[in-house]
Amino acid sequence: MIPPPASPKPLLPPGARSRAALGLTAAAALGRFELQVCGACGTVQYPPREICHRCLSGELRWREQPGTGELIADTVIHHSNDPYFRQRVPWRVGLVRLDAGPTAVVHLHGHCAAAPSRVRVGARLDKSGQGVLLAFPIDEVPNMADDPQLRDMTCDPKSRKVLVTDGRTEVGQAVVRAIIGAGAEQVWVGHAEPCKDLPGLAALEAFAQVKLLPLDLADSQSVKAIASEIGGKVDILINTAEVHRVQGAASPGGVEAARAEMDINYFGLLRLAGEFGPLMRSRDTDGQSGSAAWVNLLSVYALSNFPSHGTFSASKAAALSLSQCLRAEMRSAGVRVINIFPGPIDDEWSQMLPAPKLTPAALAKAIVAALRDGVEDVYPCDVAPD
Amino acid sequence: MILQSGEDSVVEIGQPRDYADVVLVAPVTVPYVRHSVHSAHWFVARALSRLIEESGLDKADIDGLSLGSFTLAPDTAIGLTQHVGIGVRWLDYVPLGGACGIVALRRALRAVQAGDAEVVACIGADTNHVDSFRQSLGNFSVFARDAVLPYGSGGPNASFAFLTSYYMRTYGATREDFGKLCVAQRDNALSYPNALFKKKLTLDEYLNARPIADPLRLFDCVMPCAGAEGFLVMTRRRAAALGLPFARVRSTCERHNAFPEDQIQSRGGWVLDREHLYGAAGVEPGDIGFVQTYDDYPVMSVIQLEDLGFCGKGEGPEFIRRHSFSTGGTFPINTCGGQLSVGQAGCAAGFLGLVESIRQLTDRNLARPVPGARFGMAVGFGMITYDRGLCSGAAILSRADV
Numbered sequence: 041m042i043p044p045p046a047s048p049k050p051l052l053p054p055g056a057r058s059r060a061a062l063g064l065t066a067a068a069a070l071g072r073f074e075l076q077v078c079g080a081c082g083t084v085q086y087p088p089r090e091i092c093h094r095c096l097s098g099e100l101r102w103r104e105q106p107g108t109g110e111l112i113a114d115t116v117i118h119h120s121n122d123p124y125f126r127q128r129v130p131w132r133v134g135l136v137r138l139d140a141g142p143t144a145v146v147h148l149h150g151h152c153a154a155a156p157s158r159v160r161v162g163a164r165l166d167k168s169g170q171g172v173l174l175a176f177p178i179d180e181v182p183n184m185a186d187d188p189q190l191r192d193m194t195c196d197p198k199s200r201k202v203l204v205t206d207g208r209t210e211v212g213q214a215v216v217r218a219i220i221g222a223g224a225e226q227v228w229v230g231h232a233e234p235c236k237d238l239p240g241l242a243a244l245e246a247f248a249q250v251k252l253l254p255l256d257l258a259d260s261q262s263v264k265a266i267a268s269e270i271g272g273k274v275d276i277l278i279n280t281a282e283v284h285r286v287q288g289a290a291s292p293g294g295v296e297a298a299r300a301e302m303d304i305n306y307f308g309l310l311r312l313a314g315e316f317g318p319l320m321r322s323r324d325t326d327g328q329s330g331s332a333a334w335v336n337l338l339s340v341y342a343l344s345n346f347p348s349h350g351t352f353s354a355s356k357a358a359a360l361s362l363s364q365c366l367r368a369e370m371r372s373a374g375v376r377v378i379n380i381f382p383g384p385i386d387d388e389w390s391q392m393l394p395a396p397k398l399t400p401a402a403l404a405k406a407i408v409a410a411l412r413d414g415v416e417d418v419y420p421c422d423v424a425p426d
Numbered sequence: 427m428i429l430q431s432g433e434d435s436v437v438e439i440g441q442p443r444d445y446a447d448v449v450l451v452a453p454v455t456v457p458y459v460r461h462s463v464h465s466a467h468w469f470v471a472r473a474l475s476r477l478i479e480e481s482g483l484d485k486a487d488i489d490g491l492s493l494g495s496f497t498l499a500p501d502t503a504i505g506l507t508q509h510v511g512i513g514v515r516w517l518d519y520v521p522l523g524g525a526c527g528i529v530a531l532r533r534a535l536r537a538v539q540a541g542d543a544e545v546v547a548c549i550g551a552d553t554n555h556v557d558s559f560r561q562s563l564g565n566f567s568v569f570a571r572d573a574v575l576p577y578g579s580g581g582p583n584a585s586f587a588f589l590t591s592y593y594m595r596t597y598g599a600t601r602e603d604f605g606k607l608c609v610a611q612r613d614n615a616l617s618y619p620n621a622l623f624k625k626k627l628t629l630d631e632y633l634n635a636r637p638i639a640d641p642l643r644l645f646d647c648v649m650p651c652a653g654a655e656g657f658l659v660m661t662r663r664r665a666a667a668l669g670l671p672f673a674r675v676r677s678t679c680e681r682h683n684a685f686p687e688d689q690i691q692s693r694g695g696w697v698l699d700r701e702h703l704y705g706a707a708g709v710e711p712g713d714i715g716f717v718q719t720y721d722d723y724p725v726m727s728v729i730q731l732e733d734l735g736f737c738g739k740g741e742g743p744e745f746i747r748r749h750s751f752s753t754g755g756t757f758p759i760n761t762c763g764g765q766l767s768v769g770q771a772g773c774a775a776g777f778l779g780l781v782e783s784i785r786q787l788t789d790r791n792l793a794r795p796v797p798g799a800r801f802g803m804a805v806g807f808g809m810i811t812y813d814r815g816l817c818s819g820a821a822i823l824s825r826a827d828v
Binding site: 053054055056057058060061086087088112113114115116117118119120121122124125129131133134135137143144145146147155156166168170172173 | 559560568569571572573574575576577578579580581583584587588589591592595636637638639640641642689690812813
């Protein structure tokens with residue numbers, strides 16, 4: 041028997057960092073560019089260290105930076121010593137003197153003018169999941185997100201194939217519309233009850249990119265079947281499925297409702313992870329053809345229980361723990377796991393709660409922004425940040 | 427402040443004692459190979475063996491060892507004493523890359539002067555296994571791992587691409603200027619049997635070579651390889667008694683992390699030390715018969731020529747256009763070809779210029795001799811742990827009779 045051709049092992053950029061450098065990663069995961077600032081003398085320093093190189097104080101704090109600076113020198117690397125970059129050369133990098141003081145080696149966006157020029161440095165997570173610095177042109181230019189180096193570090197939905205696991209809810213439908221608006225090439229939309237004519241689904245089906253699939257996260261066989269059909273093609277998986285009951289712990293007869301929440305919010309994620317995880321992980325990390333991201337709709341109540349929504353909070357806490365496991369597992373394939381932590385959403389389950397509440401459209405917008413910026417943890421607010 | 431040092435000499439701090447009573451003998455090279463299955467330990471042992479042959483000394487006569495190497499891990503210099511079976515009373519480990527030859531030399535000279543050792547073997551040796559260069563990049567420094575390697579992993583080529591493009595833009599150097607240096611050095615290398623590059627290089631070949639990291643192309647970059655270099659430091663009296671030809675050391679300098687505020691490197695610590703360097707040697711730049719620059723990239727040769735006073739800052743390009751740089755021409759540099767044509771055998775590269783200088787000044791040439799050279803200079807530079815080379819050093823040597 042002839043063995044099947046070996047599938048390429050996903051390559052990642054160098055991911056080893058010293059402990060001091062992890063602050064850059066922690067901030068980049070939240071979409072922020074932070075550097076160490078000395079609490080004693082105010083010096084901003086980079087590369088990270090455990091002491092201030094000027095006054096030797098150990099009181100260093102990570103502080104957000106404006107990132108403006110001068111590109112002093114730039115180069116295009118044609119020959120790299122690392123297999124990941126070998127696959128991607130030519131690769132543009134630069135040396136930037138930040139206005140804040142230090143000099144940084146950065147990935148250089150294709151639209152930055154040759155040195156000397158003004159640039160704005162930001163932080164992103166690269167495919168290894170570590171924070172790296174990128175220099176952008178000072179002013180936005182059209183199609184900036186199309187830069188292949190930037191695209192390698194983000195999960196922009198443009199031209200990608202996306203699965204939204206539940207299109208029955210307002211949130212799910214808003215996400216589908218936002219993803220199509222962001223240029224997704226194809227959007228598979230799960231709906232667990234194909235025989236029902238649910239509001240809004242027909243409108244979604246009118247989009248040429250949309251294909252409805254009978255995906256039911258409560259049913260292992262359904263998840264398996266859909267995964268075998270499309271799992272090898274999904275670039276971005278957005279899990280919007282959730283069950284939400286309004287009940288606490290000290291109320292009678294809550295077990296069945298809590299079980300239903302767990303069955304979708306926790307076991308549903310586990311079923312998806314078990315079937316789609318290996319398929320998405322097995323693909324190459326190449327920015328143009330590889331899987332890019334896995335988005336979990338969690339809740340701020342995953343972090344701290346909201347008693348009147350107690351069992352729901354508990355199920356989301358379980359999902360958060362599982363998603364941390366998934367993040368670690370998907371990292372080796374360069375697939376980013378993004379967790380969304382909304383507060384109360386303006387849907388039927390939070391009718392009793394006062395404003396501010398997040399509209400489904402604002403939530404969908406936050407998800408698209410997270411994919412575009414390549415952040416890992418998002419706390420969307422009620423007022424869209426535009 | 428005045429320091430009493432012995433009964434008959436008084437040395438002022440900042441006015442270091444001269445090197446009149448200590449000399450350099452037995453320049454040796456373990457021939458370079460592109461890749462080797464041997465360990466760095468083997469290259470150290472071969473160099474030591476060559477030093478014994480060359481000097482006629484007994485192994486037991488060597489009572490000091492200074493070792494520069496990147497690839498001894500998990501060993502350092504101490505493990506090597508047992509490995510090669512020597513007992514020493516003075517030991518130094520100087521893994522400073524391109525500066526390790528100059529730094530080893532300075533310390534060994536003082537050790538012998540002070541009587542801490544009688545004969546110090548100074549050796550720079552490294553092996554190069556397939557893939558060991560790539561692995562060493564990731565282990566080179568914390569800053570390189572955290573803040574350079576993840577950015578395309580271009581290695582030193584990318585770092586020097588920045589410095590080169592900045593220098594070209596700021597001082598008007600052209601690719602042709604750098605090419606002229608590389609072509610002249612290759613011409614010098616054709617007479618040196620240990621050079622890994624044995625074919626003439628034309629300017630056209632230089633200009634049209636494979637791009638590596640703009641503006642650098644293939645022949646701007648050294649080839650990592652395996653090999654070793656070494657020499658002995660002993661008293662002048664001992665060398666004379668043994669009948670060994672020797673070179674004298676007229677002055678030296680070293681400097682680390684100079685100019686940290688410069689936004690990008692376009693000068694090195696030599697700027698701070700050149701006055702002392704020439705003053706202590708009692709010579710002018712015009713007296714120097716040849717210069718062995720640390721030529722890991724041609725831009726560094728130009729920066730060294732400027733910073734060491736052969737021309738003014740920014741006058742490098744014009745200086746290149748005025749000289750021919752080959753051994754028989756005006757202003758000979760890298761008379762055995764330099765690392766650009768010989769190969770870069772790790773820390774041995776930090777010794778290459780010194781060993782070649784000793785050969786030139788003791789008439790033990792392997793490469794073409796520089797006619798009439800009485801003084802020569804060897805330059806050290808290295809350790810680009812983040813965005814710039816941190817170490818700089820230099821030594822002015824002379825013939826025995828000068």
